Amino acid sequence: MAIHEHFNGCNKMKNWWEHRDPTPQQPKVAWRAVAYYRHSAQDRQENSIAIQQDQVRPWAESRGGEIIHEFMDPGKSGLTAEGRPSFQDMMENWVKKRTDFKYILCLDVSRWGRFQDLDLSAQYSAECRKYGKEVIYTKLGMPREDDPLYPVYIQFERLRAAEYSRELSDKVFRGCVKIAQQGYWAGGKPRYGFRRLLLNEARQPVQILQPGERKSIQNQRVTLAPGDEREVAVVRRLFHEFAEGGRHEHAIAEGLNHDGIPSPGGGAWDAAKVRDILTDERYAGTMVYNRTTQKLKTPTRRNPKDQWIRTPESFEPLIDPRIFAETQRIFAERARFYTPEYMLEKLNSLFKMHGVVRSSLVRSATDMPSPSTFLKHFGSMDAAFQQLFHEVRTAAGSQVSEHIEALVNQVVVYEDFLVIDEKLTVLVQPSVPMPYGFAHYWFFRPDRREVIDITLGVPLSEGAQPRILGYLALPRLLVPDHWIRLFSTSNSRLEMYGHNGLDILGQLLS
DSSP states (O other): OHHHHHHHHHHHSOOGGGOOOSSOOOOOOOEEEEEEEEEOGGGOGGGOHHHHHHHHHHHHHHTTEEEEEEEEEETOOSSOSTTOHHHHHIIIIIITTOOSOOEEEESSHHHHOOOSSHHHHHHHHHHHHHTTOEEEETTTOSOOTTOTTHHHHHHHHHHHHHHHHHHHHHHHHHHHHHHHHTTOOOSSOOOTTEEEEEEOTTSOEEEEEOTTOOOOSTTOEEEEEEOOHHHHHHHHHHHIIIIITOOOHHHHHHHHHHTTOOOTTSSOOOHHHHHHHHTOGGGGTOEEEOSEEOOTTOOOEEOOGGGOEEESSOSOOSSOHHHHHHHHHHHHHHHHHTSHHHHHHHHHHHHHHHSSOOHHHHHHOTTSOOHHHHHHHHSSHHHHHHHTTHHHHHHHHHHHHHHHHHHSSOEEEETTEEEETTTEEEEEEEEOOEEETTEEEEEEOOOOOTTOSEEEEEEBOSSSSOOBOOEEEEETTTOOOSOEEEETTOHHHHHHHEESSSHHHHHHHO
16 A cells, blocks of 8 residues: 555655746856947947957956846947937936946947046046946956056056047048049038039049938049029129228128028028138138047047148139139238237337327227227237337336346346346336327336236326336236326325336345
């Protein structure tokens, strides 16, 4: 009976080949991590997101790790953290806020970023450590606590990643320069009134490229061709009204706005937008490259004209080159009108004619810049008047410096001021008298630089060889005025600041 029951019990059991464990044992997870993958257009196929995953995932699994989330920034530059939404999400919402993982896995340092500022790359890694996370570059492996050289390896890799971007940027730039020198379009959005024309290997037209389209064959080239007929008509209208009609940019802009014609950006026209087109050589058929620089995510800046790459007669012009040349001649003549030399020349002629300088006289003269222009270039009409007597004032300044040297132990000329006995800094500022009705006044501008202790005003007499009439000691900390007009009747200022000699300097040094 017992034997029978035993066999009956055995029959209820499955055969050994049918045995299945209903709860299979899961592999033990030693640590958890998130993974970050980045791929930019310049990196080509070898560093695609999928290939990075194929390397990082097995690396983590073979070491007992579990990747709980993956962050991907396809087609994103690694020069900065800006513009990488997944990287920002990982830092803000995972690294700083979650505690269920320990590592951030990255294939190599370049995938983390090609920061040109190496400290910035290290800063993001340090921020991860601050929140208890460690960035692991799987190609370098897990860092050993007893390896003092690991930080050196990382810094070297950061340098290599940054240098790669610099070298690539330089190669791209030199390639674009070569293309521009050959008269072809080096890239970017075409100017208002133009469109991009694709040329084949034999430099024959293939098709017009639409916005966003690019050439697909390396040996193909792109040039410029006349674009929308309405835009071409607007460009020609601008040049005609300016060069042949004598209209100012402001008037041209007002006319375009009155006719309901949108500007290149879609908004209203203004003088600056008109001038931008009127001064662009590309409308005369000249290919121009390197007008601006914007490398490695740095701010865009304008380059000096001597750095521009120009190739005349590169494509069909929208404007007759003779009309363009006349336009530039007008701008050049106008620019000369606003040079300091020309402005002082006209102001001197006005002074010799009237014996006085007034804003009303300047305003009424047809061949002179406006008083506001003098204000912009010289600070005031008074300051411009003083510039007419540069040689007289320079000679007087040298004479005062000699007087000071005779009174003190040491005088050192530093930039435009004097350092006296290594204790006091003095800016010598001679002033010629400026006619004012039947009287005169002397104009002074106390220097506000912190390095200047005293502005020493030196009123001069009239005449070809003026005399020094006295001194006005204007301490920077005690004179709040930005400029001073000293009349012979200014008793309060004379009593406060006026001196017959230079004894005041000796008193200050004692």
